[in-house]
Amino acid sequence: MSDVIETDVVIxxxxxxxxxxxxxxxxxxxxxxxxxxxxxxxxxxxELYPEKPIYDIPGFxxxxxxxxxxxxxxxxxxxxPQFHFSRIVNTLEKQADGRFxxxxxxxxxxxxxxxxxxxxxxxFQPKRPPVEGIEAYEGKSVFYAVRKMEDxxxxxxxxxxxxxxxxxxxxxxxxxxxxxxxxxxxxxxxxAPASVNKMQELVAAGRINFLTGQVARLEGEDGQLSVVxxxxxxxxATVHATxxxxxxxxxxKLGPVADWGLELNDNLITVDTEKFESSVPGIxxxxxxxxxxxKLKLILSGFHEAALMAQAAKAIxxxxxxxxxxxxxxxxxxxxxxxxx
Amino acid sequence: xxxxxxxxxxxxxxxxxxDGWRAMExxxxxxLNIKAECGGACSCATCHVWVDEGWYGKLQPASDDEEDLIYxxxxxxxxxxxxxxxxxxxELDGLRLTLTxxxxxxxxxx
Numbered sequence: 001m002s003d004v005i006e007t008d009v010v011i012x013x014x015x016x017x018x019x020x021x022x023x024x025x026x027x028x029x030x031x032x033x034x035x036x037x038x039x040x041x042x043x044x045x046x047e048l049y050p051e052k053p054i055y056d057i058p059g060f061x062x063x064x065x066x067x068x069x070x071x072x073x074x075x076x077x078x079x080x081p082q083f084h085f086s087r088i089v090n091t092l093e094k095q096a097d098g099r100f101x102x103x104x105x106x107x108x109x110x111x112x113x114x115x116x117x118x119x120x121x122x123x124f125q126p127k128r129p130p131v132e133g134i135e136a137y138e139g140k141s142v143f144y145a146v147r148k149m150e151d152x153x154x155x156x157x158x159x160x161x162x163x164x165x166x167x168x169x170x171x172x173x174x175x176x177x178x179x180x181x182x183x184x185x186x187x188x189x190x191x192a193p194a195s196v197n198k199m200q201e202l203v204a205a206g207r208i209n210f211l212t213g214q215v216a217r218l219e220g221e222d223g224q225l226s227v228v229x230x231x232x233x234x235x236x237a238t239v240h241a242t243x244x245x246x247x248x249x250x251x252x253k254l255g256p257v258a259d260w261g262l263e264l265n266d267n268l269i270t271v272d273t274e275k276f277e278s279s280v281p282g283i284x285x286x287x288x289x290x291x292x293x294x295k296l297k298l299i300l301s302g303f304h305e306a307a308l309m310a311q312a313a314k315a316i317x318x319x320x321x322x323x324x325x326x327x328x329x330x331x332x333x334x335x336x337x338x339x340x341x
Numbered sequence: 342x343x344x345x346x347x348x349x350x351x352x353x354x355x356x357x358x359x360d361g362w363r364a365m366e367x368x369x370x371x372x373l374n375i376k377a378e379c380g381g382a383c384s385c386a387t388c389h390v391w392v393d394e395g396w397y398g399k400l401q402p403a404s405d406d407e408e409d410l411i412y413x414x415x416x417x418x419x420x421x422x423x424x425x426x427x428x429x430x431x432e433l434d435g436l437r438l439t440l441t442x443x444x445x446x447x448x449x450x451x
Contacts, residue, residue: 044378044379048378048379048382048384048385049379049382049384052382052384121378127413128415129413130412130413130414130415130417162409185408185409185412186405186408186409188405190406190409214412248413249384249385249386249410249413251378251385251387252378267446297380
């Protein structure tokens with residue numbers, strides 16, 4: 001399947017700054033598609049600190065990471081942004097006709113008039129757990145995500161971790177796995193209490209095992225896992241396993257952005273402070289991923305950058321059109337776009 | 342107050358610290374090689390340090406969340422801590438830390 005999508009602007013990264021860019025572009029009638037490697041909006045706010053308080057968002061004495069994302073989603077809803085989650089942009093090229101062509105790892109092609117890179121610290125990648133020789137099993141019997149549940153049917157599955165991913169997949173795979181063992185280094189979990197309760201019910205009913213311990217080493221052949229060795233307070237233990245799913249959180253890597261021919265400064269995209277445009281006209285960079293003299297990596301700086309970028313991107317999307325500067329407090333036109341007038 | 346930080350290349354830096362700052366913030370402020378990608382939210386483990394013997398026991402004990410994150414690093418040791426969770430005070434004047442490979446801005450895949 002090869003999907004082709006045409007739009008005004010593609011925003012790479014659906015963190016707070018990418019989301020607010022939808023708002024600023026939307027006020028200027030510019031339509032956006034957003035692409036993110038995570039399976040939901042919010043970027044670092046949603047992945048790294050959803051429940052942590054933020055105190056320096058103007059107008060919010062305190063808002064949590066997830067709270068900010070929820071508010072932004074509500075704020076941009078009138079503009080109907082199209083989200084494409086769980087994929088990474090591999091290539092970005094300027095075409096002879098002046099448009100940009102982007103391709104993703106799920107075989108999609110986007111054509112657009114301007115590109116906004118709001119990719120923060122880069123793309124989130126799963127962390128490899130501290131187990132020697134695990135690389136040999138990756139992609140064969142050790143996986144960092146579940147792409148197809150069928151791959152786990154009638155398998156002896158070991159899930160490692162104590163967060164929501166570990167708990168959610170324990171509950172989802174239990175009905176189809178031949179056996180399922182959850183391993184975490186301590187008996188307390190950092191997951192939704194309802195999931196923890198359900199997991200404990202399954203343990204009590206003898207349908208899954210829960211072991212407190214750490215993965216010490218793996219045993220198998222040609223990438224096919226057969227035994228997981230655990231170190232536990234009571235000594236060593238072994239679990240027969242044909243699949244392992246370690247959930248040790250995510251870390252950020254710059255990724256393919258480095259290959260797009262943009263001028264970089266220490267892995268950050270160099271931009272000007274009038275348009276926040278990169279060294280390639282039509283490609284903008286806003287938020288934590290850009291660099292300019294005096295740059296501060298604050299969400300509020302990213303919001304400002306989005307507003308100025310939008311003016312410049314509008315000129316590319318609708319060349320020759322006069323842009324009238326308006327306020328949302330007084331402009332009926334803007335209020336109509338927001339669905340409030 | 343000062344903290345003494347050995348970087349990943351073995352170079353020793355004497356850094357002026359401030360009461361009430363986190364060790365991570367001081368290390369970042371002086372431009373040493375520390376990623377600290379979550380910005381101090383105890384959510385990522387990319388400010389992981391080894392604390393010198395003698396100092397480790399003087400720190401506030403690590404929370405369970407911090408312990409979980411330390412366990413997720415490839416280069417953990419019994420004296421591992423996340424430097425964003427070390428709150429500096431006059432009692433910690435002279436604290437000695439070593440930056441780990443997993444705190445590097447471009448972490449090595451060990």
